[in-house]
Amino acid sequence: MPLLGPRGRIPLQRCILCTHNIPRLQVQFAKQLPQNARIFSTTPTPLRKGGHVKSKPKPNPVFSKPVSSSFVRRVGEPCPVRQGGHFGGRSRDKKEVDIQNYTDLRLNFFMKRLHQYWDEELKELGVTYAEAKEEFNLFVDRVLSQDFKTLPPSPIDGGESENFLLKETAIPTPLELKRAQNVGEEVFDSILVEKYRSFTLREKSAPIAEMQRWLTDLQHPHEWYPETRSMQRTWIMHVGPTNSGKTYRALKRLEECSSGIYAGPLRLLAHEIYDRFNAKGISCNLVTGEEQRLEHLQAKITSSTVEMVDTTRDVEVAVLDEIQMIGDKYRGWAWTHALLAVRAREVHMCGEERTVELIKNLAALTGDKLVVHRYNRLGPLHTANESLNGDWNSIQKGDCVVTFSRKDIFAIKKTIEEKTGKRCAVVYGGLPPETRSYQARLFNDQSNDYDVLVASDAVGMGLNLSIQRVIFETLTKYDGESDKLLEVPHIKQIGGRAGRYRVAPSLPQKISGHENGEPGTIPPVGPLPAMPNPGIVTTFEKADLKLLTYAMNATTPDIKTAGIHPPDRVIEKFAKTFPVRKPFSQILEKMVQMSRVNSNLFHLCSMDASMHSAGVVEGTKGLTVAERITIMQAPLPRNNPNVKQALVAYSKLIAESRSGSILDVAGLEFDVLDDYLEAKEEEAKRAEAMKNAAKGSQMELSKMWSEVAVPRDSSMSTLPALEGLHKSTMLWLWLSYRFPSVFTPRETAFDLKKITEDAIQDILSKTNYNRAKKLRSREKAKRKGAFGELDELLMEDGVVENPWEEKPQAATAA
Ligand SMILES: Nc1ncnc2c1ncn2[C@@H]1O[C@H](COP(=O)(O)OP(=O)(O)OP(=O)(O)O)[C@@H](O)[C@H]1O
Structure with a gap:
C-alpha cells in the first residue's frame, strides 16, 4: 500500500529513511530523489525498518537490588504468614539464618504498624504517609541486602570512612543487629525503629550533616588525581594576542610527539585538528560529546573537546587550547x-x-615545572579613526559585521545585499558547527561572490577567517534580561579576528633560526612573510567608536581563579545522603550552597544549567541518581522548549530502558523537515516549469503557473525550527554515547543530523529573505538609551571614563 507523502498530497511509495541505505540518504533535494520516494519520514512506526526494538521495561531501580532474604514484599501487600523462622529454602549457616530472618521478621512486624511510627515529628517535617512507606521499603532493601553471612565489622571496629557515616546513622549493620539481638527483643526493636527514623530523616542527622560537609569540601582539587600527582610534568604556556601563532606552535609540537592529546573549546576545533592531522597522514581519533571516531586502534593523537579529555592514559604531549577559559x-x-x-x-x-599568574600559582600547587613563551601578533591591527557613520554603502569586500541576534544578522545581510550587491555569509551560535565552518569557507574563498560576513560573537573563536575589517554594529548584547555592554576581552577577541594571518600554500612550515618567544621545547619556526594589509576594527555607528577604541587599547585584568566542579561520584554520594523524595535539582542547589573552595585559586562553576536540566527531567520516574547526573550534563539550550521536550522524552527512554530509533520519539519536529523538503520539491518543479515555458507559448506559461504551487517562504520561520531539530538530534547523539543500549541505532540520528544541516545550509544560501525584519526599532531605541548614557561617559576632550570599572557603592543615608 503506497504511503502518503507530506500532508497526504503526493502519493509516495517508500520512506527514504526507512528503506534506503546511507549514501542515498545524503541525497538532498527533491529532484535528486528516487521517483516516488518519500522525502522524509512520518511513516507509521511499525512500517519502519529498524523501529520498535523494545526491551523489557526496567524494574524500578529502588527495588531492583536482589535482597538476600525473602523479604521482597512491599508495604501494603499481603504479608504471608511465617512460622518457625525459616525463609528462602536455602540451608545456611545457622548464625546467618538466625539474624537475617530475625531481622526480616521484626521488619515485617514494624511494617504492619508503620502508621504508629509515622508520628508528629515526621509529619511536621513534611513526610507524608506514602513517603514514609516508600522510605520504609528502601530501608528494608538496604538492611536486608547487606552481607549477613560474614557479618562485616561495624564501622566502629574499623570500616571505610564514608560508608561508616552512612551506615552508622542510616542502616544498622548485621553485626550491630546481632549484638542487639543478643541483648534482647526490646533493644533490637528500638534500634530498628530509631534507625528507620534516622534513615527517613537522614538528611537532618548530625553524622549525615558531617558526611555532607566532608563531601562538599572542594578545597584541594589537585589532590583528586593522585596518579597524575605522582608524575613530573612540564607545563608550557604559549601566550599572546589573537593571531599570534600560539596554537600553531603548540600543534607543531603535538605533530612531532609519539603520543598526544588535543583538547579544544569547540567541537568545530576538535574536528579541524582531527581532519588536519589525518590529512597529513598522522593517525588521529576524534572524541567529542556527540561524536566519536575511533578509527585508529593505535592512534598517535586524540583530538577532543576539553570536557572529554582522556585522563586515564599516559601520553607525551597534551595541548589545552584557549586556556583563558x-x-x-x-x-x-x-x-x-x-x-x-x-x-x-x-x-x-x-x-x-592574563592567565599566566594563575597558572604559575597552580603549578606551584601541583609541583609541575612551568615555561612561558610569549608571542606578538603576526600582523598589525588598528582601530579605525572613522566609523561607517551608519552607512551600509561603505561595506567592502573582506568586511565582517558583528551583531548579536539572529534577526539582526538576517536584516543586515538583506540590507547589505540590496544596497551593495555583495553576497553575505552568516555565522552565529545557533547554527550547527558544520554549517558555521561551511559559511566560513564560503567567505574565505576568493573565487565566489560571498564578499562579506555577517556574524555574532561566535566568530570570536574556532574559525579561520580572512577578515580584513571587523565592524561592530553594536557593542551591547542582550543577556536574557537586558542589553549589556560587551566585556573588554570579548571585544578584543572579536576585533582581533581582523587581519588574520593565513598560511600561503608555498610557505615553508618550519624555518630555523628565529624564535618568536623564549626558548623552550617547541620547534623553532622561521621569520614569516609580513601581512599584506593590517587588520582594521571599527563600528557602524559613530557614537560607538570612542568606546571601541578605549576597549581595544585597555589592558585586561588577570584571571584570578580557575573553575571547579564537584566530581560526579561526589555528587552521587551527596545525593544519597538525602531521602528519595528530595527533588534532585534541590539536592544540587544544596550542594552548591554547602561547597567550600579555596577562593584564592578556585571558584565553583555555576551549576545553574545542570539544575535547570535536572528540573526539566525531575518528573521522570525511575531514573537513578547516576542517570540524573549524566542527563543534567547533556547540552540543553535554555530557551528552546522543543529541545526540552525532547530531553524529557529521552529521559523516559532511559528510565524505562527502552531502546528504539530517534524517528520513533514523539514530539520531535520532523514536520518542519517534511515541510522544507516538500517546499524544495515544489521549487524544483516550478523551475522546471519555467524552463519549459520559456520554450513554449504564453498560454502554456500561464497554464504552468496555475498548476505549480508557489513555494512558501521557508526561511525565517523554518530556520529556528530546523536548528531546534538539529539540537534535539545532537542531544540524542550525546546521550547515545552514555546510554548506548537505549539510544540506538546511532546511524539514523547521524543521517537526520546531515539532512538537517543540508537543509539549514540551503536556507542560508537563499538571498531573498522576504520575512527578514528591518533592523529592529529596539536596536535604535537601545542605541539612544544605552549609548546615550555612555555618551555622557565619553568626555568632550576624548578622555573616556571606564564604563567597565566597578563603581564604589554610594554611601546610603542612615
Ligand atoms: N610560523 C607559522 N608559519 C606559518 N603559518 C603560521 C605560523 N604561525 C601561525 N601561522 C598561521 O597563522 C594563523 C594564526 O595562527 P594561530 O591560530 O596559531 O594563532 P593564535 O594566536 O592561536 O590565534 P587565536 O588565538 O585567534 O586562535 C593560522 O592560520 C596559522 O596557521
Missing part, C-alpha cells in the same frame, strides 16, 4: 580538570597573557 563561570572546570588530571609529560597551553 579556565576562568569561565560555566565551563572553567573542564580546563582545570584537564590541566590537573591529564597524564602528559608536557602540557602545552595556548591562550591569553
Whole structure:
C-alpha cells in the first residue's frame, strides 16, 4: 500500500529513511530523489525498518537490588504468614539464618504498624504517609541486602570512612543487629525503629550533616588525581594576542610527539585538528560529546573537546587550547580538570597573557615545572579613526559585521545585499558547527561572490577567517534580561579576528633560526612573510567608536581563579545522603550552597544549567541518581522548549530502558523537515516549469503557473525550527554515547543530523529573505538609551571614563 507523502498530497511509495541505505540518504533535494520516494519520514512506526526494538521495561531501580532474604514484599501487600523462622529454602549457616530472618521478621512486624511510627515529628517535617512507606521499603532493601553471612565489622571496629557515616546513622549493620539481638527483643526493636527514623530523616542527622560537609569540601582539587600527582610534568604556556601563532606552535609540537592529546573549546576545533592531522597522514581519533571516531586502534593523537579529555592514559604531549577559559563561570572546570588530571609529560597551553599568574600559582600547587613563551601578533591591527557613520554603502569586500541576534544578522545581510550587491555569509551560535565552518569557507574563498560576513560573537573563536575589517554594529548584547555592554576581552577577541594571518600554500612550515618567544621545547619556526594589509576594527555607528577604541587599547585584568566542579561520584554520594523524595535539582542547589573552595585559586562553576536540566527531567520516574547526573550534563539550550521536550522524552527512554530509533520519539519536529523538503520539491518543479515555458507559448506559461504551487517562504520561520531539530538530534547523539543500549541505532540520528544541516545550509544560501525584519526599532531605541548614557561617559576632550570599572557603592543615608 503506497504511503502518503507530506500532508497526504503526493502519493509516495517508500520512506527514504526507512528503506534506503546511507549514501542515498545524503541525497538532498527533491529532484535528486528516487521517483516516488518519500522525502522524509512520518511513516507509521511499525512500517519502519529498524523501529520498535523494545526491551523489557526496567524494574524500578529502588527495588531492583536482589535482597538476600525473602523479604521482597512491599508495604501494603499481603504479608504471608511465617512460622518457625525459616525463609528462602536455602540451608545456611545457622548464625546467618538466625539474624537475617530475625531481622526480616521484626521488619515485617514494624511494617504492619508503620502508621504508629509515622508520628508528629515526621509529619511536621513534611513526610507524608506514602513517603514514609516508600522510605520504609528502601530501608528494608538496604538492611536486608547487606552481607549477613560474614557479618562485616561495624564501622566502629574499623570500616571505610564514608560508608561508616552512612551506615552508622542510616542502616544498622548485621553485626550491630546481632549484638542487639543478643541483648534482647526490646533493644533490637528500638534500634530498628530509631534507625528507620534516622534513615527517613537522614538528611537532618548530625553524622549525615558531617558526611555532607566532608563531601562538599572542594578545597584541594589537585589532590583528586593522585596518579597524575605522582608524575613530573612540564607545563608550557604559549601566550599572546589573537593571531599570534600560539596554537600553531603548540600543534607543531603535538605533530612531532609519539603520543598526544588535543583538547579544544569547540567541537568545530576538535574536528579541524582531527581532519588536519589525518590529512597529513598522522593517525588521529576524534572524541567529542556527540561524536566519536575511533578509527585508529593505535592512534598517535586524540583530538577532543576539553570536557572529554582522556585522563586515564599516559601520553607525551597534551595541548589545552584557549586556556583563558579556565576562568569561565560555566565551563572553567573542564580546563582545570584537564590541566590537573591529564597524564602528559608536557602540557602545552595556548591562550591569553592574563592567565599566566594563575597558572604559575597552580603549578606551584601541583609541583609541575612551568615555561612561558610569549608571542606578538603576526600582523598589525588598528582601530579605525572613522566609523561607517551608519552607512551600509561603505561595506567592502573582506568586511565582517558583528551583531548579536539572529534577526539582526538576517536584516543586515538583506540590507547589505540590496544596497551593495555583495553576497553575505552568516555565522552565529545557533547554527550547527558544520554549517558555521561551511559559511566560513564560503567567505574565505576568493573565487565566489560571498564578499562579506555577517556574524555574532561566535566568530570570536574556532574559525579561520580572512577578515580584513571587523565592524561592530553594536557593542551591547542582550543577556536574557537586558542589553549589556560587551566585556573588554570579548571585544578584543572579536576585533582581533581582523587581519588574520593565513598560511600561503608555498610557505615553508618550519624555518630555523628565529624564535618568536623564549626558548623552550617547541620547534623553532622561521621569520614569516609580513601581512599584506593590517587588520582594521571599527563600528557602524559613530557614537560607538570612542568606546571601541578605549576597549581595544585597555589592558585586561588577570584571571584570578580557575573553575571547579564537584566530581560526579561526589555528587552521587551527596545525593544519597538525602531521602528519595528530595527533588534532585534541590539536592544540587544544596550542594552548591554547602561547597567550600579555596577562593584564592578556585571558584565553583555555576551549576545553574545542570539544575535547570535536572528540573526539566525531575518528573521522570525511575531514573537513578547516576542517570540524573549524566542527563543534567547533556547540552540543553535554555530557551528552546522543543529541545526540552525532547530531553524529557529521552529521559523516559532511559528510565524505562527502552531502546528504539530517534524517528520513533514523539514530539520531535520532523514536520518542519517534511515541510522544507516538500517546499524544495515544489521549487524544483516550478523551475522546471519555467524552463519549459520559456520554450513554449504564453498560454502554456500561464497554464504552468496555475498548476505549480508557489513555494512558501521557508526561511525565517523554518530556520529556528530546523536548528531546534538539529539540537534535539545532537542531544540524542550525546546521550547515545552514555546510554548506548537505549539510544540506538546511532546511524539514523547521524543521517537526520546531515539532512538537517543540508537543509539549514540551503536556507542560508537563499538571498531573498522576504520575512527578514528591518533592523529592529529596539536596536535604535537601545542605541539612544544605552549609548546615550555612555555618551555622557565619553568626555568632550576624548578622555573616556571606564564604563567597565566597578563603581564604589554610594554611601546610603542612615
Ligand atoms: N610560523 C607559522 N608559519 C606559518 N603559518 C603560521 C605560523 N604561525 C601561525 N601561522 C598561521 O597563522 C594563523 C594564526 O595562527 P594561530 O591560530 O596559531 O594563532 P593564535 O594566536 O592561536 O590565534 P587565536 O588565538 O585567534 O586562535 C593560522 O592560520 C596559522 O596557521
